Amino acid sequence: MNKHPSPLWTHLTSENRMTGTWRSALPNYQNQPSPCLGACPVHGHIAEWIKQVKDGDVYGAWVTLTENNPFPAIAGRICHHPCESACNRQHMDETVGICSLERFVGDTALAEGWQFSAPPTQETSVAVIGGGPAGLSAAYQLRRRGFRVALYETKDELGGLMRFGIPAYRLARSVLDGEINRITAMGVDLHLGVPAVDGAALETLQNSHDAVFLATGASLPKRLPALDYANPWVVDSADFLAAPVSEQTDRTGARVIVIGGGSAAMDVARSARRLGRSVTVLALEPEGRLPAQRIEVEEAVEEGVNFVHGAMMKSAEALGSGVVLNCVRVDFEPGDAPGAFSVEPLDGSDFELMADTIIPAIGQDADLARWSGVLDAKGPVVATGRDWQTSKPGLYAGGDVASMNRFVTQAVGMGKEAATAIAAALTPGDARPPANGAAQVAYDRINIAYHDTHGRNRQRNTEIEARLATFDEVQQPLGPNEARSEAARCFSCGTCIYCDNCYFYCPDMAITKLENGYVVNSDYCKGCGLCVAECPTGSIHMREDTSS
Amino acid sequence: MNAPLFTEDLKLLNGNHAVAWGVCLAEPDVAPVYPITPQTPILEKLIDFESRGACQIELLTPESEHSAMAAAIAASATGARVFTATSSQGLLLMHELLHYASGARTPIVLFNVNRTPAAPWGFWPDQIDSLSQRDTGWVQLYSESPQESLDSVIQAFRIAEAVNLPVMVNHDAFYVSHSVEPVSIPDAGMVRDFLPRIPREIQLGDGTGRSLGAPIDQAAWNLTRREMDAAMKRVENVSEQAGSEWERLTGRPSAPLEFYRCEDAEIVYVTMGSMSGTVREVVDLLRESGVPAGLLKVRLFRPLPVQALRHALAGTSCAIVLDRNYSPGTGGVLHQELKAGLFGMENPPRVHGMLAGVGGVNVPVGSIAKLAADCRNAEQTAEPVWVE
Amino acid sequence: MEMTKYRDNGQFCSGHVACAGCAEALSMRVILNAVGEDTVGVVAPSCTAVILGGHPMSSAKIPVLHGTLESAAASASGVKRALKAQGRDDTTVLCLAGDGGTYDIGLQALSSAAERNEDILYVCFDNEGYMNTGGQKSSSTPHMATTGSTPLGKATHKKNLIEILAAHRIPYIATASPSHLSDLAAKVEKAKSIRGTKVIIVLIPCLPGWGVADNAAVKTARLAVEAGAFPLLEIEDGVHYSLTVAEKTRPIDAYLAEQKRYRRLSDEDRAALQSEVDDAWSRLLARAGKDLNA
Ligand SMILES: Cc1cc2nc3c(=O)[nH]c(=O)nc-3n(C[C@H](O)[C@H](O)[C@H](O)COP(=O)(O)OP(=O)(O)OC[C@H]3O[C@@H](n4cnc5c(N)ncnc54)[C@H](O)[C@@H]3O)c2cc1C
Ligand SMILES: Cc1ncc(C[n+]2csc(CCOP(=O)(O)OP(=O)(O)O)c2C)c(N)n1
Ligand code: SF4
Ligand code: SF4
Numbered sequence A: 001m002n003k004h005p006s007p008l009w010t011h012l013t014s015e016n017r018m019t020g021t022w023r024s025a026l027p028n029y030q031n032q033p034s035p036c037l038g039a040c041p042v043h044g045h046i047a048e049w050i051k052q053v054k055d056g057d058v059y060g061a062w063v064t065l066t067e068n069n070p071f072p073a074i075a076g077r078i079c080h081h082p083c084e085s086a087c088n089r090q091h092m093d094e095t096v097g098i099c100s101l102e103r104f105v106g107d108t109a110l111a112e113g114w115q116f117s118a119p120p121t122q123e124t125s126v127a128v129i130g131g132g133p134a135g136l137s138a139a140y141q142l143r144r145r146g147f148r149v150a151l152y153e154t155k156d157e158l159g160g161l162m163r164f165g166i167p168a169y170r171l172a173r174s175v176l177d178g179e180i181n182r183i184t185a186m187g188v189d190l191h192l193g194v195p196a197v198d199g200a201a202l203e204t205l206q207n208s209h210d211a212v213f214l215a216t217g218a219s220l221p222k223r224l225p226a227l228d229y230a231n232p233w234v235v236d237s238a239d240f241l242a243a244p245v246s247e248q249t250d251r252t253g254a255r256v257i258v259i260g261g262g263s264a265a266m267d268v269a270r271s272a273r274r275l276g277r278s279v280t281v282l283a284l285e286p287e288g289r290l291p292a293q294r295i296e297v298e299e300a301v302e303e304g305v306n307f308v309h310g311a312m313m314k315s316a317e318a319l320g321s322g323v324v325l326n327c328v329r330v331d332f333e334p335g336d337a338p339g340a341f342s343v344e345p346l347d348g349s350d351f352e353l354m355a356d357t358i359i360p361a362i363g364q365d366a367d368l369a370r371w372s373g374v375l376d377a378k379g380p381v382v383a384t385g386r387d388w389q390t391s392k393p394g395l396y397a398g399g400d401v402a403s404m405n406r407f408v409t410q411a412v413g414m415g416k417e418a419a420t421a422i423a424a425a426l427t428p429g430d431a432r433p434p435a436n437g438a439a440q441v442a443y444d445r446i447n448i449a450y451h452d453t454h455g456r457n458r459q460r461n462t463e464i465e466a467r468l469a470t471f472d473e474v475q476q477p478l479g480p481n482e483a484r485s486e487a488a489r490c491f492s493c494g495t496c497i498y499c500d501n502c503y504f505y506c507p508d509m510a511i512t513k514l515e516n517g518y519v520v521n522s523d524y525c526k527g528c529g530l531c532v533a534e535c536p537t538g539s540i541h542m543r544e545d546t547s548s
Numbered sequence B: 001m002n003a004p005l006f007t008e009d010l011k012l013l014n015g016n017h018a019v020a021w022g023v024c025l026a027e028p029d030v031a032p033v034y035p036i037t038p039q040t041p042i043l044e045k046l047i048d049f050e051s052r053g054a055c056q057i058e059l060l061t062p063e064s065e066h067s068a069m070a071a072a073i074a075a076s077a078t079g080a081r082v083f084t085a086t087s088s089q090g091l092l093l094m095h096e097l098l099h100y101a102s103g104a105r106t107p108i109v110l111f112n113v114n115r116t117p118a119a120p121w122g123f124w125p126d127q128i129d130s131l132s133q134r135d136t137g138w139v140q141l142y143s144e145s146p147q148e149s150l151d152s153v154i155q156a157f158r159i160a161e162a163v164n165l166p167v168m169v170n171h172d173a174f175y176v177s178h179s180v181e182p183v184s185i186p187d188a189g190m191v192r193d194f195l196p197r198i199p200r201e202i203q204l205g206d207g208t209g210r211s212l213g214a215p216i217d218q219a220a221w222n223l224t225r226r227e228m229d230a231a232m233k234r235v236e237n238v239s240e241q242a243g244s245e246w247e248r249l250t251g252r253p254s255a256p257l258e259f260y261r262c263e264d265a266e267i268v269y270v271t272m273g274s275m276s277g278t279v280r281e282v283v284d285l286l287r288e289s290g291v292p293a294g295l296l297k298v299r300l301f302r303p304l305p306v307q308a309l310r311h312a313l314a315g316t317s318c319a320i321v322l323d324r325n326y327s328p329g330t331g332g333v334l335h336q337e338l339k340a341g342l343f344g345m346e347n348p349p350r351v352h353g354m355l356a357g358v359g360g361v362n363v364p365v366g367s368i369a370k371l372a373a374d375c376r377n378a379e380q381t382a383e384p385v386w387v388e
Numbered sequence C: 001m002e003m004t005k006y007r008d009n010g011q012f013c014s015g016h017v018a019c020a021g022c023a024e025a026l027s028m029r030v031i032l033n034a035v036g037e038d039t040v041g042v043v044a045p046s047c048t049a050v051i052l053g054g055h056p057m058s059s060a061k062i063p064v065l066h067g068t069l070e071s072a073a074a075s076a077s078g079v080k081r082a083l084k085a086q087g088r089d090d091t092t093v094l095c096l097a098g099d100g101g102t103y104d105i106g107l108q109a110l111s112s113a114a115e116r117n118e119d120i121l122y123v124c125f126d127n128e129g130y131m132n133t134g135g136q137k138s139s140s141t142p143h144m145a146t147t148g149s150t151p152l153g154k155a156t157h158k159k160n161l162i163e164i165l166a167a168h169r170i171p172y173i174a175t176a177s178p179s180h181l182s183d184l185a186a187k188v189e190k191a192k193s194i195r196g197t198k199v200i201i202v203l204i205p206c207l208p209g210w211g212v213a214d215n216a217a218v219k220t221a222r223l224a225v226e227a228g229a230f231p232l233l234e235i236e237d238g239v240h241y242s243l244t245v246a247e248k249t250r251p252i253d254a255y256l257a258e259q260k261r262y263r264r265l266s267d268e269d270r271a272a273l274q275s276e277v278d279d280a281w282s283r284l285l286a287r288a289g290k291d292l293n294a
């Protein structure tokens, strides 16, 4: 194009003009954590694996998911899903059904028989005490890194409260077994049915292993002082839930009163309904304020559980073939700490309830006495510092024994974090990756023009009658099309989806597509920010740039 | 007059039809045209030719002369040979684009039929429409007769394409446009050879991707005018050559300046267009009565062949300029141009400016002849004189 | 909404002098690439001309004639005829002009070219004012918008050029928006494949002229489309109307709020503009509907 200059005819292209000098800010590509990731107790790469589901790569999604959580099918059923509460999509229509997608991925993996591959076992060995979600998560993470793992569990079966607490109608045992077996298949030295590990045994284990992870949960039921647990009509909730159905049937009369308003209380109440019992829940909290999740309460109501809110039992005594509960209405005041509260009985509001069986379900404590003198405690739990290390070097603790965040995925997350710390401590020169300090992607960074309004694809529950007849799972999974459609609702906050919008919207052709990403040409970028504004995922932001 | 190299058809044609014949022979690619009295017969004849397959021209009939000229420029910039025709109001409407055409160095040929501009409305021969465009960068030729119009329009393409400047050929309304005379139609092959297709150095769409007329800085704009100046300076020479070749081919002289009985003339009438015919009669009469008079007909008005004029008028004592136009506040445009052209000449003739025939009024032979006596020994005046 | 996709073969070059974030430059990128190499352009004085030019450089790979303000369509006709005479009838002639050069001073030439059904593709970058001269009103400036020559807000309505063009019965008329780039590319490609006069009017929220943030031109255009203030449509042969975006999905408020030129509107003013949009929309629906029944 460059012949001889003429004042009339152009002979150069504008590429000779460096408009980059106009700029005061330059776009910067940076994948940033999504709010769901921030809220997720295992910090799963949610945006990433959901995109894989959307793209039809369920195996890839499972691989991504199980980097942080070996229990997608379990978590997909019973996780309290704080990720969904944080999801950006709620500001547009409804949160993404992350949990239902997780279940879809987990179920697919079980159906397909996908297995974890583990590197050959090294000599370095770690003892894990407790086969609940915390212990299994740690065992899994350690095996992935090649460590030898010895797992000590008093029960004959693994799973902890996932097996002996959460009822089968919420978590099918085949699912539980499938996901646990996949971990043990990685090569874990299992010691089942061992005597409860105590302070002395701990020291022994510490001597025979390079590190120890303590994950014994919280197995001591809290007790109501007003109730004599020796009575045959008092059944502890933990025992009740841990028992097989036949035993549950034997131990309950026709009228069951469950004391407590949390998840365990709901599980007891709903299990008892499945035994054909008439069930009343007596809770301190007023209606709508129960600590159990709203959906659990709703489903309990659907299943015919009666609720007596804002009241407490003062005493109980046998009367004829049954029991009479002397109750009083209370003024309930929540405290500052999670779970803390105070109650004030209301004068003259006494009333009575009749029952055949009382099942108190008011929580469980960690058995700290077992470690007294060996481990420091912090309040109701074992004290831990950074990386979940206890007061004994080389001894780590996580899950319900070390935290009041009492959820399965919290336990999984703690197991993962402790395992990562143990691995780092046992691998010379392996510094822990620095914490990713990048800010989470806020809703206003998402250009919602590229996301169509579309309500959530909901999982359905089985009919109520059918539910009450068995302990089969209530919640039905999303089908593959629904799952794809649900995955497509995800904004992919902070995770580039290579949609090319930034490339296409630059008026200055200052973005070049690379094989796997994009680069901004600072010779021409004028710093307008259009690329950022039109990004549907919030994966680019403007950064001040005064270089030119 | 030399014997023609080619035998030509003789047809009875009016001036406008003669132009259409000439255009047809020049084979332009594109012709956007818009009707206006008294130009319309050119347009109609061209369309007639084209519709009968006598020539192949992309004829465009837009909504205005402005658009006609815009299309002409664009077509020319794209490498087409382009013709258009207009008159008076139409030419004036084109004004903006006349500058554009020359600035863009598009070798368009425009035929203008000189007509009075409104107000008030009139349709009469007067050259102020084209003369008031003298600063637009167009080469201007003036023709006296249908034959000359035909010859000039063909030569105009040759000149335009040699220097990449647009050329406007003019003839007077009715006196030339509608007067009928036998016109020799040149041989088509001969015209084709006379007007070879010269490939443009640059044109739109030539594959180089170069753009025309983009916004520019002062120095570069200035340079465009210097380049135009250089091109304008070549015009006299180019039209001289074109004229003499034409004369060789057809036997009809077609020089930038035409002299009639100017040898040893003491009094020389200087004029353009149809007035020349009347003046020729006057010169013959005066010569018969022993007055040494002559006629200098200016064919090439822009650029004015100044050196040739000075040369021709050396030894003449009295130049009488007959202007069929009036530039308010100064007078006759040719008068002004001639005075400026003779500026600084040694022993220049006295130059008498006569406003003769403004608005198309008839100027009788007697009135013109009388001017010789009036001016022969009179001092020149700066003011023009309105001829009765 | 579908993701953006269009071809970019480098027909529009970096280094042009459009404002940072200019939606006109963005649209130009799409158009020049969609129309392809075998094209000759004509541009009328406007921001477009400035963006394309700056001697001795050009930001377009295609050759462009920088013509005069009132004659874009005539110039394009001239180019087309010259190409035709040279046997290059397949070369596309692309005419680019602003709204001033289209709705106002160039309407006469455009109307004539349309009447002759000249084989040209005419793109009007409608930034609703004379922006190159510093932001005065044009006949495309909408009701109540302030400009340098309507400091109190324009008292009259935006000229309905689409209807005027439809009355010419040209084969193709479309509107497009920089918020819908794939659609813009598709419309250009479609227009290119049709012989005769094609006109595409692209809404260009002018950053300084409308008082829009540097990164918000696309957003503003999108709001205009969603509010039905600038409907995306196609009209074939002047009679077959079809709406590209068939629904009006939001009130006009967010669109107005994005722009400083509407800053002085009262609530009543906004309501009045809303009902104008509603009326225009139902008229448009009627046209599109009529076509369906035909
Ligand atoms: C009824 C009920 C329902 C629940 N529902 C949900 C729910 O829906 N969603 C949710 O997220 N969370 C739920 N939770 C909470 C959740 O189950 C626990 O927070 C989680 O299981 C804690 O995991 P963990 O591994 O720390 O302890 P556990 O699951 O309690 O596992 C501890 C394991 O250690 C073993 N063990 C204990 N002491 C010793 C010892 N000294 N030596 C060797 N082994 C020992 C135990 O046998 C057990 O297998 C529920 C809890 C209950 C009680
Ligand atoms: C005959 C004529 N009058 C006035 C101008 C000055 N002028 C140049 S660009 C322009 C504004 C054109 O507005 P528009 O077509 O809307 O294009 P924009 O600048 O908004 O891109 C004007 C009035 C001109 N170039 N030519
Ligand atoms: S939209 Fe997707 S990535 Fe964003 S918070 Fe929700 S689930 Fe996470
Ligand atoms: S759109 Fe282009 S010019 Fe604007 S900030 Fe992004 S890269 Fe730079």
Ligand code: SF4
Binding pocket: A029, A495, A496, A497, A498, A499, A500, A501, A502, A503, A531, A534, A535, A536, A537, A538, A539, A540
């Ligand atoms: S616009 Fe698309 S390709 Fe660009 S950073 Fe955002 S998600 Fe990635």
Ligand SMILES: [Mg+2]
Binding pocket: C098, C099, C100, C125, C126, C127, C128, C129, C130, C131, C138
């Ligand atoms: Mg404009």
